[in-house]
Amino acid sequence: DQQVKQNSPSLSVQEGRISILNCDYTNSMFDYFLWYKKYPAEGPTFLISISSIKDKNEDGRFTVFLNKSAKHLSLHIVPSQPGDSAVYFCAASDGNNRLAFGKGNQVVVIP
Amino acid sequence: DTEVTQTPKHLVMGMTNKKSLKCEQHMGHRAMYWYKQKAKKPPELMFVYSYEKLSINESVPSRFSPECPNSSLLNLHLHALQPEDSALYLCASSQIGVGGNQPQHFGDGTRLSIL
Numbered sequence: 001d002q003q004v005k006q007n008s009p010s011l012s013v014q015e016g017r018i019s020i021l022n023c024d025y026t027n028s029m030f031d032y033f034l035w036y037k038k039y040p041a042e043g044p045t046f047l048i049s050i051s052s053i054k055d056k057n058e059d060g061r062f063t064v065f066l067n068k069s070a071k072h073l074s075l076h077i078v079p080s081q082p083g084d085s086a087v088y089f090c091a092a093s094d095g096n097n098r099l100a101f102g103k104g105n106q107v108v109v110i111p
Numbered sequence: 112d113t114e115v116t117q118t119p120k121h122l123v124m125g126m127t128n129k130k131s132l133k134c135e136q137h138m139g140h141r142a143m144y145w146y147k148q149k150a151k152k153p154p155e156l157m158f159v160y161s162y163e164k165l166s167i168n169e170s171v172p173s174r175f176s177p178e179c180p181n182s183s184l185l186n187l188h189l190h191a192l193q194p195e196d197s198a199l200y201l202c203a204s205s206q207i208g209v210g211g212n213q214p215q216h217f218g219d220g221t222r223l224s225i226l
Contacts, residue, residue: 043203098156099154
């Protein structure tokens with residue numbers, strides 16, 4: 001049973017525009033959420049996280065929004081750059097050092 | 112550049128071989144992890160070490176044997192693996208914070224192929 005779901009497996013966006021990635025979760029015990037970026041032949045790179053006590057966290061071009069009542073989070077990348085082309089994983093933790101990952105979204109930024 | 116270093120990057124072994132995967136971090140993190148990732152799938156947790164003690168084993172077969180010799184090193188000993196064990200093996204580390212909510216930082220993985 002997948003506890004973290006990422007639909008729309010791929011996204012293409014024009015350079016300079018906004019990329020929006022969505023993630024839904026089912027476990028009410030999750031209280032910490034993360035986004036990772038992964039290039040081919042590399043491990044996942046931590047991008048940004050958010051605690052369940054917040055509804056927004058921003059770091060440069062990356063902003064994560066959390067809607068606890070809907071069990072939904074999203075990652076906004078603006079402006080999108082060609083180097084952002086990668087697979088993005090949503091992950092969630094219930095505080096016991098276990099991370100549950102979504103299946104990932106492929107993002108392609110078109111120059 | 113990743114701050115979690117994994118060696119080797121690639122490993123091909125037969126089903127009767129014994130080999131080890133190594134992971135090293137110098138960020139002062141006291142939690143270390145092994146994950147397995149199959150193609151087009153998300154990483155799956157295998158083991159968690161906290162303060163050099165095994166704290167989580169996700170029902171991993173005994174042909175995988177983890178070891179944490181010190182706070183900077185994590186090994187995964189492999190013996191009598193099966194072809195379905197072919198995958199990317201990722202190591203990660205994190206600080207241990209209040210409630211455990213700290214980001215995990217990953218190495219680039221070892222690509223393992225079992226013949």
